[in-house]
Amino acid sequence: MKLLVNSKNEIMAYAYTGDFPDSLEFDSHNLPSNFDAFFKPKFYVLASGKIELNQNYTERETETTVVPSQAQQALAALTKQIMELQLENEQQKKINTSLTKEIMDIKLKGVSE
Structure with missing residues (x-):
């Protein structure tokens, strides 16, 4: 697995597959429980590894993510x-x-002939 750590060795992100720039390799078998x-x-x-x-x-305080309701x-x-229908309507008017x-x-x- 890959770990992305900052200058204080705090883990900012991790990935089991893929990679981050400047990430560190870590054996996923050594993870704490419930990591x-x-x-x-x-x-x-x-x-110390x-x-x-x-x-x-x-x-x-984390930023709250606003999820639009079903009605929204x-x-x-x-x-x-x-908007799409109005655009099609304008195009049809031109035609x-x-x-x-x-x-x-x-x-x-x-008539002229």
Whole structure:
């Protein structure tokens, strides 16, 4: 597995597959129990080749992620559909205008001949 650590050897991220730039190789068999369940950036440190709890870790106020409700998601999807339909409508108007002009040109040629 790969560990991404900062200058204080605090573990910022980890990956079982893939890689991070400047990451360290670590044997996943030597993980503390519940490492995955309790992992947070800086919660663990790499010390003497072992992963240990960070004694200096403090819980910071984390950013709250706002997840849109189903109604908001539906509204966003409908708004997108409306915009797409308006765009298609404008394109169709241009085509209709062009065809109307061609028809008028054809009729005018037939009258003048």
